[in-house]
Amino acid sequence: MSDSTIVLITGANSGIGYATTQLLASQPKHHVIMACRDVSKGQQALTEIQNSSDKIQGTLSVLQLDVTDDSSIAAAVETVRQQFGRVDAFISNAGTLALQSSGRAQLREMFDANVFGALLVSEAFIPLLLQSARPYLVQVSSALGSVGLASDPNDTWYATAWYEYRMTKAALNMATIQFHKRLSAQNVRVFAFCPGLVRSKIRGDSEEAITAQGAAGDPIDSAKGLVDIVQGRRDAEAGQFLRTDGSGSWPW
Numbered sequence: 001m002s003d004s005t006i007v008l009i010t011g012a013n014s015g016i017g018y019a020t021t022q023l024l025a026s027q028p029k030h031h032v033i034m035a036c037r038d039v040s041k042g043q044q045a046l047t048e049i050q051n052s053s054d055k056i057q058g059t060l061s062v063l064q065l066d067v068t069d070d071s072s073i074a075a076a077v078e079t080v081r082q083q084f085g086r087v088d089a090f091i092s093n094a095g096t097l098a099l100q101s102s103g104r105a106q107l108r109e110m111f112d113a114n115v116f117g118a119l120l121v122s123e124a125f126i127p128l129l130l131q132s133a134r135p136y137l138v139q140v141s142s143a144l145g146s147v148g149l150a151s152d153p154n155d156t157w158y159a160t161a162w163y164e165y166r167m168t169k170a171a172l173n174m175a176t177i178q179f180h181k182r183l184s185a186q187n188v189r190v191f192a193f194c195p196g197l198v199r200s201k202i203r204g205d206s207e208e209a210i211t212a213q214g215a216a217g218d219p220i221d222s223a224k225g226l227v228d229i230v231q232g233r234r235d236a237e238a239g240q241f242l243r244t245d246g247s248g249s250w251p252w
């Protein structure tokens, strides 16, 4: 494993995390640690990816990790430390709209996963990132979290609701800026990344929700953007809030 790039992706069993795992696994010398809160879903996703094509050249493993559970985080760090001794790229992707809840409970669940979870799990893995020769820390955010866009009446998403979700991604963006300032001197390339509007179950399980009424694109495009980052093609933009397709950055 010493000559493979070790990429850990949270929420790897579904949507953007799944597509990114699949894309990385199609390339040699990559090992993807699929961090999933439900190991059986993770194992099912791993088997699907391994059976999906004969082009799988990388390797995969599943790791139990619920980003809202401190003991799960601590156990995951210890497992990775023992098995791999380092992480080359940490993609903090797990996120939720907590659609099964409402009011204060929904706010708590969203902030717990999208902000506190992303922050604390990233923090916990920093010592393993610092063992890498070329470490990357990527927070999967959303342009909906941009304060600049949210306050611009000319922006497409100006009138979009989901303001609680927007708040979580704005907070995540602030955390990313702080990670960048703290870690860039230690050679860690830190990014926030908007994956674009793509098909996934985050908006619900109906076809309408998955496709955002037909507006959502293919998560493989988000995956390409994330793979560009962890393979060094966007190093010059470290510390920024990147757009999906290589066309620059969003305002914070």
Ligand SMILES: NC(=O)c1ccc[n+]([C@@H]2O[C@H](COP(=O)([O-])OP(=O)(O)OC[C@H]3O[C@@H](n4cnc5c(N)ncnc54)[C@H](OP(=O)(O)O)[C@@H]3O)[C@@H](O)[C@H]2O)c1
Pocket: 010, 011, 012, 013, 014, 015, 016, 017, 036, 037, 038, 041, 065, 066, 067, 068, 093, 094, 095, 096, 113, 117, 140, 141, 142, 143, 194, 195, 196, 197, 198, 199, 200, 201, 202, 203, 216
């Ligand atoms: N899809 C879009 O259009 C879009 C646009 C902008 C940003 N994003 C962001 O992209 C990221 C991935 O979302 P997606 O669209 O791929 O949605 P998704 O298909 O629902 O995937 C979300 C993943 O996060 C996991 N997750 C949720 N809560 C977790 C927790 N407490 N601990 C560990 N894992 C947890 C889910 O696990 P389970 O399967 O067990 O629920 C799932 O694997 C999110 O951060 C989202 O905010 C998505």
